[in-house]
Amino acid sequence: MTDSPTKPRREQIQDAASRLFSERGYHATSMRDLAGELGMQGGSLYAHISGKEDLLIEIVNGAAQQFDEALFSLRDLDLPADAKLREAMFRHITVVADNMESATVFFHEWKHLSPGAYRRVIGWRDTIDDFYRGLVEQGVREGTFRPDLDVKMTAYLILSAVNWSYTWYRPGGSLTPRDVAEGFAATLLSGLRTGGDRP
């Protein structure tokens, strides 16, 4: 939330790129569009960056890093699986909510990265998958989650809930990330049906 009036130019460029790439897509945004947003000429951008893909890499890596930081510290925390699920979903949705634009770019444009950066994203995605699979396994092991759960599919269900939020969540609306995470986690843990609400 540091929005000082003297934000470094490079950061201003990055912010504008996030906005334009998320609205129009990476390939549909020209360097001249981007420069225009900042009141400069197209060529002038290259005093600050070395190429268009730099901007995309920075956005995607930044998003990946935020998800990583949010979840990594949770991995070895000594919490029961249900509490850990709630907290993970809260953190995951918070990253999306606090970075709607770069999250959108992340989900839509990472396939357009060149091979090296592309592979890094795949690796990151697998790490996140593993995190949620480990969480489900923990719950089953502890006996709090149903033993018949398909671990991969259950992890995908959780990931669906937290990731898809980039399409509909509106920061500043009536729902906080906490509301969404608690609501989603409650349903995932206890189900839609009337009955066993408290563990």
Add this chain to the structure above:
Amino acid sequence: MTDSPTKPRREQIQDAASRLFSERGYHATSMRDLAGELGMQGGSLYAHISGKEDLLIEIVNGAAQQFDEALFSLRDLDLPADAKLREAMFRHITVVADNMESATVFFHEWKHLSPGAYRRVIGWRDTIDDFYRGLVEQGVREGTFRPDLDVKMTAYLILSAVNWSYTWYRPGGSLTPRDVAEGFAATLLSGLRTGGDRP
């Protein structure tokens, strides 16, 4: 599954466009790329279509129509909410699974449509939202779903599960759309926790 050897040219173009748009994105696919896939020259495409956006509109409308057809006939079917949820998720995921490429284009590229087509997609999306919200309301009304459910959020959770499948589902893999829908619906209805599995 009609893959006759004499598929009309226009259809071949549409298929190739779905594939390329889903892999590279709409703006990153050139008409010459597309023509090359079919062994023709760039300009020759315009004997069959009137513009690049035609192809995108056709893909997006086709996908929207498939979702519509799958769900619309369910709306007034006399089924309890839980059975209807299972069936809706099955049909929804089946559309995604049977049309992985156009589903991907649909979710990623509809924002690049010109105003008219854009508005139609918004309208369609709202219809789908309403369908799932109505389903949740029905369950609450019938007393089978928890009365404290937030209808909108619950509908978003269901939509997350079925829509996000375009990112991970692999046709021909070990999971059928039926497996996924049944697994997801079981967890959504009864929860991850051990305990009240049967209603």
Add this chain to the structure above:
DNA sequence: CCTACCGATCGGTAGG
């Protein structure tokens, strides 16, 4: 369906 071409625009650079 091809050849040949249109004006526009692209990402990026040189030189200041």
Add this chain to the structure above:
DNA sequence: CCTACCGATCGGTAGG
């Protein structure tokens, strides 16, 4: 950070 420019490529058209 600007001016002026590069070669490449874009979507699309004319005329056959």
